[in-house]
Amino acid sequence: MNGLRQLAIRCLTALLIVTGATVAPGEESNQETVVRVTVNLKDGSRIKGEVTPPYRPLDVSSPVIGKLSIPLPKIAAVTFGADHKEAAIRLRNGDKLQGLVELRALKMKTLVGELSIPMEAVSLLEVRTAAGAAGVRLEPEDWDILPFATDSDWPGPKGERAKFENDDILLAGQPVRSRNTFTVPTTVECDVTFEDRDTPDAGFFIRFVQPDQPKDLDPTRGVDVTFGHDGGRAQLLVVALEGFSHGDVVWKKPISALKTGERYHLRVHAHADGLRIELNDTVYEVNDQRARVPDGKFQIQLSSWRPGMQWRVKDFAVH
DSSP, X not given: OHHHHHXXXXXXXXXXXXXXXXXXXXXXXXXXXXXXXXEEETTSOEEEEEEOSSOOOEEEEETTTEXXXXXXXXXXXXXXXTTSSOEEEEETTSOEEEEEEOXXXXXXXXTTEEEEEEXXXXXXXXXXXXXXXXXXXXXXXXXXXXXXXXXXXXXXXXXXXXXEETTEEEEEBOOEEESSOEXXXXXXXXXXXXXXXXXXXXXXXXXXXXXXXXXXXXXXXEEEEEEEEEXXXXXXXXXXXXXXXXXXXXXXXXXXXXXXXXXXXXXEEEETTEEEXXXXXXXXXXXXXXXSOGGGEEEEEEEEESTXXXXXXXXXXXX
């Protein structure tokens, strides 16, 4: 048992070094980043706010590993058990820890002023740094809702404006675009569900578009990653947008049939040589010059097809 404990300590110490956490209890965090938090309370209330530096790290006591101090910006979420004797801590790199959170109250600035929220009333604490920073889940205020492109030659219905539901993005034919600009190398990921009826023609698009293109027109410079089916054939596509909105297909792979109501995890790493795409547990390397993001700078545009058919996007994050 002692051997297992020592192994766990060595592994977690390495993990904390990689993620930038520290094992010195009570040490102040050197991160000077404003941290945005969303606090879900046991009574169903939900409060958003900010924690400004300087702030102390989160002290966690694990029955197996011992005491740890984790800088707040390295944390993605803390889920509390019903009795608050244990919590599940998810770090921004995806690692998970179990332990007792040694924090009595969280002080935060909110729309209604500064609050001190007792942790015993909290069921879920979600943490994020300023929009555009590494390892950030984008929230509704980080997106612009765009109209259906006025230069589209599509003769049918134009769909509906995108909307937000509990921070999920609901797409029904009209896109959203990130307000921030990003640079390669960057990874984006999300969970996607097609919620409408079965159809032979449906798709979800992550578009890495050249910054500051007109919001009312289809982008004409960038790279698309498309997931869906056309004519009943399910496939994953990479499309280069060079001068016209439909673009050229530079890479494609057949995939399992798209199922209504099933959640798919899509992760795309944009780098200097192309793209690395992960759909659920399958990884695809697209090392093609035409799949590179033009000039290495981009905004993220999320789109869907067909107009009027709903896709749900959950936990869209940038790393």
